[in-house]
Amino acid sequence: MTTTYEISAADQAPVPPTYQAEPRYLGYREADRGQPYAKFFTERTLPVQPHVNQALLAGMAPTEYGYSPADAVRMLTRPGYHAMETGWTILDDATIAVSILTDMPGVTGEMWDWWMGWHSCESARYKLWHPEAHQFSAVGQPRSGDRDLTDRQRYIGNVSYVDEYVGGRLAPLAIRFVDPARMGFDQIPAGETVIVARVGPSVAPAAFGWIVHQVRATDSGSEMRSRFFLNYPQQLELPPTSVARPPAGRAPAGAPNLELLGVGLLHHCAAEMNHLASFLPELHAAFDGTP
Template sequence: MATYQLTAADRASVPTSYPSEERYLGYRDADEAKPYAKYFRADALPMQPHVPEVLLTGMAPSEYGYDIDDAARKLSRPGYHKMETGCTVLDSGVVVVACRTEMPGVTGEMWDWWMGWHSCESARYKLWHPDAHQFTAVGENRLSDRTLTDRQRYVGNVSYVDEYVGGVLTPLAIRFVEPAELGFEDSRPGSTVIAGRVGLSVAPIAFGWLVHQVRGTDSGAEMRSRFFLNHVEHLDLPAAAVATPPAGRAPIAEGDPKSLGLGLLSHCAVEMNHLASFLPALYEEFAEPATARR
């Protein structure tokens, strides 16, 4: 079974902005003054046409799913799976969510840059899903280290995010890992794999894994997202690394895994399609050339 090894970012104190930064959807005056504010849209683009049909159909057969330990082997093969978009529950109780998003003009390099660039500032995070994203902060802000690659800025790091999933405000801590730890080999040019352990920011609990495979196509790329929920683990974190909810904000209550899975499918389908629509232009304007970082 896949295991997670704690990093220095895990043991670091919760970012100072976590208890103090105001949570809200959308942009305000301070956000509008950001140099990238022109990319913010008040309403997210709708999900791609194949997703609503899947949501109406409901849960897929359990035989269409697989667990995190098979993810690298399954996703590394050419072609597609029976469940490229959908949700199912394995006999083990693990909830599997899959979502395929076509991304014309996008590359894996753009996604590696985005994962390191957006997580240090909530206004950047809101670009991704204006109807759901409220807050982000990162365990170790590595953007000022010009010797790091884009991947090194987020792999081994912790992203603290508050976002609505299925209408429920969810305080998450996403711990990004090297895809090789899950069995993935190096990606081809134009492609990448983003992998992480998903848990709560307000408790030392992990409950899932995520994998986003960005695979090159003739028109750009496609993202094959996979979530594996109900892998519950208590993390041996110091007290300072567990967030206290902001005043008036209670921790998330335990919910139905199936409802969470369908809510996550809808969330993923919207945010990935929305960001892909302007990621090439954002990357062209704000990504620092690798040669300038070294």
């Protein structure tokens, strides 16, 4: 997988005005409950799947179980499973490698492509994913209402600005979605998908990680194999209007402890993916085709 991110048109668009104007809060308020998808609101995420707790208790996995983002295509396109399907470790170059396996009965890759193009334009939609951690979401280029686009075209090449807690620390992020074919994932079986993104702070012209979510078919539906590669920096040539200013009183936390970041991200991803997958088929059936 090539690991140099190339600036897109969405990167150069101004930060959405709601970034400064919209209040931040966990959970839902009365205004949110008028949304047509409010029946899917919950106050808590589902418990993580049992193997996640085992990985958290085990602590850091051996360095040899991790690999760099440059090896992601080679490793994820092979059949079978890895020694660290769920866990975290720190590589010799200080890259933090985090892996999460999530079983998703009844879910397909198409549902995930739809979700990625549908959820980012409203914070209340984003909170469906993880109501205990997600606060805000907006996109660089609103595309959810463009019926001439495919689900994948609504998010690939776009930027998702999100505020969320990871391991109890506020993280204002810009998630920049990349065509998986350009990164080397050019043979994705029908019914499956691969989601690739470069992630960094929304308040600085930089990136610090890569994200890969492989949705692979199983006998009961699918499984998601999530991979995070953090502490992998790159400066981005962004115009000043494309770098967010934190809302008043919302300064991000300082640099995190690497071990705490690995543990926090492992639990966060395992919680949000398992939670959303529990109702994604019903949500998709109700709102597929709507902006």
